[in-house]
Amino acid sequence: MGEKEEEEEENRDKRIQSTAVLAGRHGFPFLRSVESESADSGIGDGDELPVPQQILISNVTCDSFKISWNMESRGQDRITHYFVDLNKKEDKSSNKFKHMDVPTKLVAKAVPLPMTVRGHWFLSPRTEYTVAVQTATKQPDGEYAVSAWSEIVEFCTADYSTVQLKQLLLKAEAIAGRMLPFTVFYRNQQREYFQPNSQFYRSRDAQCCRMLPSVKDNSGSHGSPISGKLEGIFFSCNTEFNTGRPPQDSPYGPYRFQIQADLLFNQNTNAYFGDFYCMYTSYHYVVVVLAPSGSKGDIFCRGKLPALDRSNNCFLSCSEEEDGSLSFRHAQDVILEVIYTEPVDVSLGTVSQISGHQLMSLSTLNAKKDPSCKVCNISVGR
Template sequence: MTVRGHWFLSPRTDYTVAVQTASKQSDGNYAVSEWSEIIEFYTADYSAVHLAQLLEKAEGVAGRMLSFSVFYRNQQEDYFNKTRETQDNRMLPAVKDNSGSHGSPISGKLEGIYFSCNTEFNTGKPPQDSPYGRYRFEIQAEALFNTKTNLYFGDFYCMYTAYHYVILVLAPEGYPGDLFCKGRLPALDISDNRFLTCTQEEEEGRLVFHHAQDVILEVDLALGSVEEIQGHQLSSMSTINAKKDPSCKTCNISVGR
């Protein structure tokens, strides 16, 4: 009698495997083998196939497109004070943390700066509340997202809540971040996708921007104003190093986390 099995292996994980077999003999007893040699291996990031599956799931929950005009970044006051006083008014890129899907190729590897672009449907403006801090930096969308920018899908996940997050990467064409993403992440058409678009009006030629409702977009970007927001700091919604819910059927694929 032969029994075969298989395992669903998680990405980016160290495994140590040894095998022992048992075969049933004609007399009804089992002959048990010695343990095999121990094999150690490490699984890779999500492949293009896995990311395509994740992208399809994300597209399935993205809602109607809403217009927006600014990207924004919320932080504590100390963050912006440090930016002014020690970094020559520059927000420096940092390596993407390990929040989201365990196998995302950008986690722990891609350098960038997180921005958001979500708006309140009734005002068309950024939400007053934030999980990251009471101070907000805003920049006009066209300064970061235009015809010389490439757009990539990076991740789709949730954190044991009803909210789902889509990570997108905006990369100036030909820059190191763009070269990193090519071949690793699904490229999106900037004028025709389900999450974030930049189109040009035929008459006036100005750029128009839209984002998807029903998912929270976080955009990793490689100028503007800082103001204190009027709402609350919702720390429970922070995605910093947040772990993905492995049981969610909406944002998980068969390969694992």
Template structure:
């Protein structure tokens, strides 16, 4: 059995929200039963002194000590996962009517699906088990401390009946179901947007967008793509839950300028050859601007990803459904406005802007030249992973 200790008041307290139909149960959770590199296993406070959950199971059979097994309890089957978000999902299942009225609790065994890139030190046999009182189905499982966006999980369910002595009788485990959590929603991205606005700083003027690459890249564009740079799928840099990573097609540009010169910096992480194009060629009243991400890479620098999409283009339609749209004349990151008949552009000083343009770009619209500075490979953000511990650029959902 699990019992309290004298240090109980000093333990971690969290909340788990589980809803079923119109029923909402909010259970106070206490200390981790098991801990490993990534996962916590929890029991509810009202059951903590009387229940024990095993950290291992074989096949579909429960091997929990202190929990008896009774065949009469119905085994969940035909499990359905729905309403999946980045940190929640609804779960329901079918059950035989036999002994259904004896069910008092559900045991939900939730595990991150193992893959080749799993941390080698992770104890593979330690699951995250959730205990929920039996409520009408479907039931919502919500918790950013054990659910991450864009992550594959396995889930299995037991029905249980709590006895007068505090023990449980349980059914066999259900079949194992796999599912994948979703990307950040617009609500989550708006939270990131608001955090980014806090540190964006004052606005500086800019006149060009620029893209650094190796000379071979531009030679290849001329020889094999008719002098036109084509959009490619964005890599997995930035927030793990970003809806544009691995999905949005575009061309990466920079726009930050040096404070003292008002011109692009001479150094670059991406190559010694730079393509420059006048800002109005890419960003104007015929384009829409979207906020895509906010992240850092274990450094003091913070990055904001913006997307520029020609109105009505496929990229525009993609972003309109998934990303917060910004007013091109009035936002904290990148603006375009007319002054005395001339388009004037400004960018935020205190964040590094990564701009994705969603349409093809003809090299003839700009110029290619070698930079005079250095190629700083250490500053590259290609497939860079976000620092999950940074309080400046993280929100209270999976990283």
């Protein structure tokens, strides 16, 4: 690109001529780029406007943050607007409009600081952003005089709060379907996982007699607070409709550990809703966390995840019968991923080879959630 083309692109990048769509409590709109017919109608001289300094980001949520800054008193009375350049950290084209994507240049009327920036169309949970600010004054001809850009600061949006997770929970409950009985939890692995002296059993202890919790991967919703943080062991409990037994196929390996359900889920176990997602298929997954009361996992989940009624929920229930025995049910129309937060002794169950196929395409390891699915997405993002 020649010097002339670069200069023309820079001029186009400076033309800010329309605002639309109010968002947030402070009437914070996002700015749409509209190219001018005249190459001479640039933004006016803003030399007398103060430059924002010492940018402070606070009160960060999964889809909002507050921003404030200091500035010299000179020229403050002329400020009518603030310009905010918000970019994902990995985006190298800073200060460029995105004509085919969500705009990242924002404009707001000058309001008392700190100012809330809110909007699910340009903010995603657990995502790193860079932000810079200009002060501006709107001129009679509709153009803006602007200050120089402030320093660039970085911040990361937060995980889903219990508010967003409860929204996901309601969506999951709507499709869970009727409850089916089951009696065992199971976990499939490769043969080497269950063999002593194997390099493949990283989530086993030195004596190879216990399965140990490991950190959950980043599969599922981008904002889920358990991804990359909660330690646990994955189990399944879904059964085949026609047999009432676990399926003979698995994406995780041909060897299966089975354990009686009451050894992991009983009156001393708390249950939490962890996530709801799909992977560009018609199948939907629900993550339920089982944590013995007072355990490290239980303490982690309190306040972060919606608690489920152990005996009365739409996904995974444990009920006491009249004779004192426990009965268990799972949702029919979703695939349950159960995370048990404590070590499990292999001697408490059995290991055997399944007769079905290893369907790798069904693996959820680091699977990305479909952000366009209307069934399992909420307004604040993936």
